[in-house]
Amino acid sequence: MEDMLFYDRMQFAFTITFHYLFPQLTMGLSLMIVYFKWRFLRTKIDKYNDAAKFWMKIFALNFAMGVVTGIPMEFQFGTNWAKFSELTGGIIGQTLAMEGMFSFFLESSFLGLFLFGEKLMGQKLHFLTGFLVFLGSWASGYLIIATHSWMQYPVGYEILENGKFVLNNFGALFSNPWLMPAFLHNQMGSVITSSFVVASIGAFYLLNNKHSEFGKLFVKTGVIFGLISSILVAFPTGDWAAKNVATHQPVTFAAMEGIFETEDGGAEIILIGQPDVGNKKLDNKIAVPNVLSFLTYQRWDAEIKGLNEFDESVYPTNIPGLYYSYHIMVGLGTIFIGLLLIASIQLFRKKLYATKWVLWALMFMLPFPYIANTAGWYTAELGRQPWLVYNLLRTADGISPTVSSGNTLFTLLGFIGLYALLGLLFIMLAVKIINKGPETSKHI
Amino acid sequence: MELFWYIVLMTMLTIYVILDGYDFGAGIIHLFFAKTEKDKKAITNAIGPFWDANEVWLIAVGGVLFFAFPTLYASSFSGFYLPLMMILWLLIFRAIGLELRGQIKNRMWEAIWDKAFGIASLLLALFFGIALGNIVRGVNLGMVTDGVSTHEPHFFFLPLWNSSFSPHAEHLGVIDWFTLILGLVGVVSLAIHGANWIIFKTNSDLNPKLKKVIFNLNFVLLALVIISLSTWHIIDPNPFRNFMEHPWLIIFPLMTFTGLLGLFKVKAFKRDGLGFLFSTLFLLGGLASTVASIFPKVLPSTNNVNPSLTLYNVAAHEYGLSVGVYWFVIAALLVGIYMFVQYRVFRGKLDDVGYGEH
Ligand code: HDD
Ligand code: HEM
Ligand code: HEM
Numbered sequence: 137m138e139d140m141l142f143y144d145r146m147q148f149a150f151t152i153t154f155h156y157l158f159p160q161l162t163m164g165l166s167l168m169i170v171y172f173k174w175r176f177l178r179t180k181i182d183k184y185n186d187a188a189k190f191w192m193k194i195f196a197l198n199f200a201m202g203v204v205t206g207i208p209m210e211f212q213f214g215t216n217w218a219k220f221s222e223l224t225g226g227i228i229g230q231t232l233a234m235e236g237m238f239s240f241f242l243e244s245s246f247l248g249l250f251l252f253g254e255k256l257m258g259q260k261l262h263f264l265t266g267f268l269v270f271l272g273s274w275a276s277g278y279l280i281i282a283t284h285s286w287m288q289y290p291v292g293y294e295i296l297e298n299g300k301f302v303l304n305n306f307g308a309l310f311s312n313p314w315l316m317p318a319f320l321h322n323q324m325g326s327v328i329t330s331s332f333v334v335a336s337i338g339a340f341y342l343l344n345n346k347h348s349e350f351g352k353l354f355v356k357t358g359v360i361f362g363l364i365s366s367i368l369v370a371f372p373t374g375d376w377a378a379k380n381v382a383t384h385q386p387v388t389f390a391a392m393e394g395i396f397e398t399e400d401g402g403a404e405i406i407l408i409g410q411p412d413v414g415n416k417k418l419d420n421k422i423a424v425p426n427v428l429s430f431l432t433y434q435r436w437d438a439e440i441k442g443l444n445e446f447d448e449s450v451y452p453t454n455i456p457g458l459y460y461s462y463h464i465m466v467g468l469g470t471i472f473i474g475l476l477l478i479a480s481i482q483l484f485r486k487k488l489y490a491t492k493w494v495l496w497a498l499m500f501m502l503p504f505p506y507i508a509n510t511a512g513w514y515t516a517e518l519g520r521q522p523w524l525v526y527n528l529l530r531t532a533d534g535i536s537p538t539v540s541s542g543n544t545l546f547t548l549l550g551f552i553g554l555y556a557l558l559g560l561l562f563i564m565l566a567v568k569i570i571n572k573g574p575e576t577s578k579h580i
Numbered sequence: 581m582e583l584f585w586y587i588v589l590m591t592m593l594t595i596y597v598i599l600d601g602y603d604f605g606a607g608i609i610h611l612f613f614a615k616t617e618k619d620k621k622a623i624t625n626a627i628g629p630f631w632d633a634n635e636v637w638l639i640a641v642g643g644v645l646f647f648a649f650p651t652l653y654a655s656s657f658s659g660f661y662l663p664l665m666m667i668l669w670l671l672i673f674r675a676i677g678l679e680l681r682g683q684i685k686n687r688m689w690e691a692i693w694d695k696a697f698g699i700a701s702l703l704l705a706l707f708f709g710i711a712l713g714n715i716v717r718g719v720n721l722g723m724v725t726d727g728v729s730t731h732e733p734h735f736f737f738l739p740l741w742n743s744s745f746s747p748h749a750e751h752l753g754v755i756d757w758f759t760l761i762l763g764l765v766g767v768v769s770l771a772i773h774g775a776n777w778i779i780f781k782t783n784s785d786l787n788p789k790l791k792k793v794i795f796n797l798n799f800v801l802l803a804l805v806i807i808s809l810s811t812w813h814i815i816d817p818n819p820f821r822n823f824m825e826h827p828w829l830i831i832f833p834l835m836t837f838t839g840l841l842g843l844f845k846v847k848a849f850k851r852d853g854l855g856f857l858f859s860t861l862f863l864l865g866g867l868a869s870t871v872a873s874i875f876p877k878v879l880p881s882t883n884n885v886n887p888s889l890t891l892y893n894v895a896a897h898e899y900g901l902s903v904g905v906y907w908f909v910i911a912a913l914l915v916g917i918y919m920f921v922q923y924r925v926f927r928g929k930l931d932d933v934g935y936g937e938h
Contacts, residue, residue, distance in 0.1 A: 196679075197679070197683075200675060200676065200679040203632065203635075203675065204671065204672040204675045204676065205672075206639075207635075207638070207639060207668060207671060207672075208668045210639055210642050210643065211642065211657060211664055211668060213646065213653075213657075214642075214646065214653045214654055214656070214657025214658060215657045215658055215661050215664055215665065216658075218654035218655065218657065218658035218735070219654065221646065221650055221653055221654040221657070222650055222651050222653075222654035222655075223650075224650075225646050225647060225650020225651075225653060225654065225896060226647070226650055226896035226897050226900045227900070228646075229643070229646035229647025229648070229650055229653075229896065229900075230647050230900060230903075230904060232643050232646055232647065233640070233643035233644050233646060233647040233648075233904075234643075234907055234911070235643065236636065236639045236640040236642070236643035236644075237640055237643065237644075237907075237908065237911035237912070237915065238907075238911050238914070240636045240639055240640070241633065241636050241640070241911075241914070241915045241918055242914070242918065244632045244633040244635075244636045245633045245918035245919065245921070245922045246918070247632065248628075248629035248630065248632060248633065248922065248926075249629070249921070249922065249925055252628070252629055252926075253925055253926075256925055257925065296897075300897070302896070302897035302899065302900060303897065303899055303900040303903070304899055306900075306903040536654075536658035536661070536735075537658070537731055537732065537735050538658055538659065538723065538731055538735045538736060538737035539658055539661045539737060540737075543661060543662060547661075547662075547665045550665065550669065554669060554672060558672070558676070561676070561680060565680065565683050565684075568683070568684070
């Protein structure tokens with residue numbers, strides 16, 4: 137039974153982590169492609185259309201990966217979490233079914249038109265199909281986060297005698313206070329990813345003296361989109377998400393921040409330190425007094441409950457993991473803002489394309505937004521443990537009763553092998569597209 | 581309300597089979613009959629702009645099943661754990677076969693992904709047929725051994741096969757001789773369906789040959805259908821009960837046979853779309869007849885300890901089902917519009933769409 141739970145969780149965590157590497161780029165990049173397309177329509181300068189076409193190649197490849205890894209997600213609720221599905225399907229099934237009906241159809245129908253239909257449709261309609269693909273992908277993010285928010289903060293439900301959760305207020309699923317902050321924050325995270333991807337490939341071209349015209353365009357666009365989204369990811373959206381956790385899951389909040397003791401006169405914010413859960417303390421701590429109280433409640437002396445105030449039975453199951461994911465996310469977010477501010481200043485002074493070290497830094501930043509987004513999801517998911525539905529349904533009670541651990545391990549290994557192959561192929565082909573670079577067309 | 585969602589779900593499932601069915605069929609044809617690069621291009625062009633959207637019907641079926649019949653979703657997805665995982669992996673291979681082939685111009689690379697696409701399509705058709713067989717045959721709900729349920733009455737688990745391959749064993753497997761026959765029906769009927777689609781959407785040099793292929797495969801299909809009908813009573817002693825009580829249901833088997841027999845005239849068809857119409861009729865009628873014969877059961881029980889799952893004992897609660905109607909109607913209209921636009925832009929022959937050239 138223990139094994140079973142462990143393999144189920146590993147499989148879910150592995151497959152969803154891998155899946156989310158792709159949609160984050162899909163959602164952000166579709167916005168940026170629409171932007172390039174729009175600039176082209178406004179200015180009629182071919183460069184913009186060529187840029188859009190180049191990014192569409194990466195987009196198509198990335199989208200295909202997102203689709204093939206997304207379908208297993210949809211199935212796994214039933215295959216591995218049958219008890220959970222049976223008990224809550226009447227509720228989270230709503231949002232998941234809506235996702236399929238509203239967003240996946242929209243995306244996939246118009247993606248074909250967007251990729252193959254430029255000649256058939258003309259520029260205006262082509263822009264429109266691109267916009268619809270963008271809309272579909274953001275709608276998908278919205279509905280999946282609505283599902284996720286219900287698991288974090290269940291609303292609009294009633295529990296029957298047989299343990300089933302039934303919906304009694306449809307509207308509540310969408311006015312869930314958890315939803316808007318989580319959605320906007322997550323979307324900004326995905327725009328950060330696409331901004332860094334665009335900027336870093338631009339920097340790569342500039343540093344190599346290849347496709348310099350495009351290199352400049354990519355770096356500029358990436359830096360501007362990136363600066364705006366990294367500021368928005370921290371404030372107001374990240375701050376807002378953190379306040380939600382503090383209000384509705386105070387024990388998770390204490391663990392995330394690494395606060396073991398409630399302090400009189402306001403809580404300090406931890407910058408560095410390693411949690412020692414056994415002895416309930418933080419080693420090698422570097423902290424700034426009172427700042428956490430201020431950030432959370434806008435009062436320097438507000439009280440923040442430490443872990444000591446809670447019973448160990450309600451502790452998140454993996455406190456160090458939770459604490460590190462949260463600090464990795466926030467730490468990277470701070471670094472992003474810093475680097476992009478410098479880059480923007482250089483851009484403003486028209487010196488960016490000659491400032492080599494900033495270009496190098498931008499280029500090497502490529503993996504970090506992916507790490508930050510993944511860390512963000514680990515914060516959310518580890519913070520929810522040991523619950524599947526916060527405070528109402530334990531993770532251990534949600535797994536499929538009849539599937540043996542041998543079978544789950546078998547499929548987990550299968551997914552690991554298959555996804556390793558997919559990852560290699562993706563990288564290989566993306567590198568090939570990037571190496572070839574954008575093509576310049578004279579007329580359309 | 582349950583009945584409404586049941587009809588919605590079955591309709592969506594049928595649409596899925598008809599749409600993604602031609603993709604699988606095209607894959608099977610690709611595997612066995614496409615020899616030249618030009619043939620292969622014609623086939624992938626014929627499904628290129630559509631297959632991704634077709635696959636969404638499967639996701640949507642999964643979503644609606646989850647939301648409207650959560651108990652059935654939980655029970656069948658965990659019970660058919662292994663075959664579903666295989667289907668997922670095959671879907672991945674099919675998709676990357678199609679998407680990646682054109683990315684590198686190299687004979688070996690292309691050969692690998694051609695095979696991945698073809699073999700995955702073949703196995704998918706087989707698995708979906710077998711799945712239908714399992715739903716007709718039923719499963720050991722509650723995993724009863726020696727007359728005692730070892731699990732909750734609506735849960736079960738099936739290995740891929742048992743040593744006897746018999747649909748009567750106490751501990752069943754997913755694949756036995758009965759489900760395998762339906763699996764073969766799946767392969768052959770979808771191959772025909774896919775060939776019809778290729779004829780409909782391209783001017784390929786393959787088309788005359790495909791008409792012969794369809795003609796020959798049709799004999800095989802007829803034989804398989806007769807075998808499965810004549811063994812049906814071994815699984816279910818009274819398979820035609822619903823048809824006796826509601827004679828109008830006969831329309832479905834009639835559709836099946838019209839589709840099947842009509843295709844014997846394939847060589848004489850003047851219009852390229854006609855064959856596709858007939859194979860659609862066959863699939864539509866076949867699925868509807870099968871569903872009608874087990875109604876209102878959705879998953880029969882093979883033991884007499886636990887009752888079969890019916891659409892009434894697996895459905896979600898009333899309120900959720902009712903509010904669902906509002907958004908569903910809007911979404912379904914939108915989906916109709918998207919499909920209209922999609923098939924309108926890509927109307928006619930698709931020989932030069934250039935699929936796979938990005
Ligand atoms: C580039 C990505 C990125 C960056 C730089 C940040 N975040 Fe984040 N964060 C995410 C990407 C992300 C995410 C992946 O999008 C998550 C996971 C769940 C969600 O809704 O968003 C998330 C979740 C998440 C949560 C958990 C919400 C929950 O439990 O559901 C909190 C409290 C924060 N974030 C707060 C912050 C703060 C204060 C940041 C300050 C800089 C920050 N994040 C930067
Ligand atoms: C990209 C986004 C996501 C990531 C990276 C992610 C990550 C994870 C991780 C790491 C776990 C394992 C937690 C543990 O074992 O302690 C997990 C579990 C789970 N998550 Fe998520 N998750 C994501 C999105 C979602 C969404 C949107 C949902 C709901 C719709 C969801 C539902 C679940 C479920 C059901 C489990 C299994 C039970 C558990 O172990 O918590 N996840 N996820
Ligand atoms: C457990 C949760 C999840 C499930 C069941 C799931 C399911 C799916 C499925 C079935 C697809 C393929 C759709 C198609 O065929 O077009 C897909 C793609 C996608 N998913 Fe997920 N997903 C999950 C987590 C997430 C999360 C957390 C996000 C974002 C916040 C997300 C955003 C997307 C987007 C934007 C796409 C389309 C673009 C792409 O494929 O890259 N998904 N997902």
